[in-house]
Amino acid sequence: MTAQERRSSISLALIFALRMLGLFLVLPVFALEARKYPGGDDPALIGLAMGIYGLTQALLQLPLGMASDRFGRKRVIVLGLLVFAAGSLMAAQADSLTGLLVGRALQGAGAVSAAVTALLADQTRDGVRTKAMALVGGSIGLMFAVALVAAPPLAEHFGLSGLFTLTCALALAGVAVVLWVVPAESPRHADAPHGRLADVWRHADLLRLNLGVFVLHTVQLSMWVAVPTLLVQAGLPKSEHWHIYLPAVVLSFAMMGGLFSLERAGHLRAALLSSIALVLLVQVGLGLVTAQVAPQGLWWLGGLLFLFFCGFNALEASQPSLVSRTAPAAVRGAALGTYNTLQSLGLFAGGALGGALVRWGGPSSLFVVTSLLCAAWLALAWGMRPVARQGGHGH
The missing domain is CATH 1.20.1250.20 (MFS general substrate transporter like domains)
Structure with missing residues (x-):
C-alpha cells in the first residue's frame, strides 16, 4: 500500500x-x-x-x-x-x-x-483493495469481541x-x-456520467454477490440463536462465552494472510469459493453436534467457531472488494448500497428464521436449513467469472 x-x-x-x-x-x-x-x-x-x-x-x-x-x-x-x-x-x-x-x-x-x-x-x-476491506472487517470483528x-x-x-x-x-x-x-476525495463534476440503478440489478456477478451477502448474514444471525445454548450444554456458563468467541475471532484474523496471497496471485474467485465451502462445512459440523453424531465438547465447538470466523472474515473482506471491482465506477456507491441493503436484510431474516426454526424443529432443523442455504450459495457463486487483475487506481 x-x-x-x-x-x-x-x-x-x-x-x-x-x-x-x-x-x-x-x-x-x-x-x-x-x-x-x-x-x-x-x-x-x-x-x-x-x-x-x-x-x-x-x-x-x-x-x-x-x-x-x-x-x-x-x-x-x-x-x-x-x-x-x-x-x-x-x-x-x-x-x-x-x-x-x-x-x-x-x-x-x-x-x-x-x-x-x-x-x-x-x-x-x-490490487490492495481486499487488504483494505479486510482492515475494515477486522476492525468490526475486533469491536464485536471488545463489546x-x-x-x-x-x-x-x-x-x-x-x-x-x-x-x-x-x-x-x-x-x-x-x-x-x-484524505480528500476527488472532486465530483456536475457533468460526470451517472449510471443507472438498472445497471447494478441486471449485472449477473453483482447479483451473485448480493445474494451471497444475504445468505451469509442470514446464516450468521441464525447460528447465534443456537450456538449459546450449545456452549452452555458443553459446560460453559453464559458469562464466560467470550472465552471461546474472543480467541476464535482473534486467531481467525491471523489466517487472513492466506487470502491476501491468493489475491496477489489473481485467485480471488477461488478464495471466495473456498470461504463459502468453509462456512458450509461449519454448518454441517454444527448440525452433527446438535444431532449428537459429533461430540459436544468445548474444543470441538471452539474449533468449528474458529473455522466459521476464518470463512466469515474472508468473505467480509473479499465480497465488498469484488463488488467495487465489478461495478462500473459511475454506480459504485449504488452497487455497494444494494450490497449493504441485502446485508442488513440478511440480519433481519436471520433472526426471524433462526428463532422460528429452533421453535418449530429444534437446533437440528436450523443447521439443516443453514447448510442447504450455503450449498445453494456455493452453487450460485460457482458461475462467477474470475476478476481481472488491475493495477491502476480505483478512481
Whole structure:
C-alpha cells in the first residue's frame, strides 16, 4: 500500500470501528436492560426495538449510497454519522421502551456503510483493495469481541442510557475523523456520467454477490440463536462465552494472510469459493453436534467457531472488494448500497428464521436449513467469472 492508501484504510476502518463499537456494546445487554423501562414487559416490543435498527438501515443504504455517487462520499458520511449520533442521544434520553424504539430507528437511518466502503474503494487500487476491506472487517470483528467483554460491566455501572450516550460520543468522534483524518476525495463534476440503478440489478456477478451477502448474514444471525445454548450444554456458563468467541475471532484474523496471497496471485474467485465451502462445512459440523453424531465438547465447538470466523472474515473482506471491482465506477456507491441493503436484510431474516426454526424443529432443523442455504450459495457463486487483475487506481 502507498502512504495515502494506508491512511485511507486505517481512518475509514476507524470510522467503522467507532460506529460499530457503539452498536455492539448495546446488543449483549439490551434485552435485559430494556425490561426496566415502562413497556419493557412486552418481549415482542423489545425484539422490535432491537431489530428496527436493521430495518431502517436496510431501507436507507441504497438511497445514501446513490447520494454519495452524486453529491460526494464525505458529505454523505458526515450527515449519516450525525443522524446516527442524534438517534443515540434520543435513545439515551428515552424514558420508555417506545422512546428506545424511536431512537434505534433513527440510529439505523444513519446508514453510511455503503458510502464509507465506496470511498475506500475510490482511494485504493484493485490490487490492495481486499487488504483494505479486510482492515475494515477486522476492525468490526475486533469491536464485536471488545463489546462482548466490556458491555456487561459498563451496563452495570452506567445503565443502558449511559451506553447510548457513549455511542453518541463515538459517532461524533467518527465525524471528526472524516473531516480531519480521511484524505480528500476527488472532486465530483456536475457533468460526470451517472449510471443507472438498472445497471447494478441486471449485472449477473453483482447479483451473485448480493445474494451471497444475504445468505451469509442470514446464516450468521441464525447460528447465534443456537450456538449459546450449545456452549452452555458443553459446560460453559453464559458469562464466560467470550472465552471461546474472543480467541476464535482473534486467531481467525491471523489466517487472513492466506487470502491476501491468493489475491496477489489473481485467485480471488477461488478464495471466495473456498470461504463459502468453509462456512458450509461449519454448518454441517454444527448440525452433527446438535444431532449428537459429533461430540459436544468445548474444543470441538471452539474449533468449528474458529473455522466459521476464518470463512466469515474472508468473505467480509473479499465480497465488498469484488463488488467495487465489478461495478462500473459511475454506480459504485449504488452497487455497494444494494450490497449493504441485502446485508442488513440478511440480519433481519436471520433472526426471524433462526428463532422460528429452533421453535418449530429444534437446533437440528436450523443447521439443516443453514447448510442447504450455503450449498445453494456455493452453487450460485460457482458461475462467477474470475476478476481481472488491475493495477491502476480505483478512481
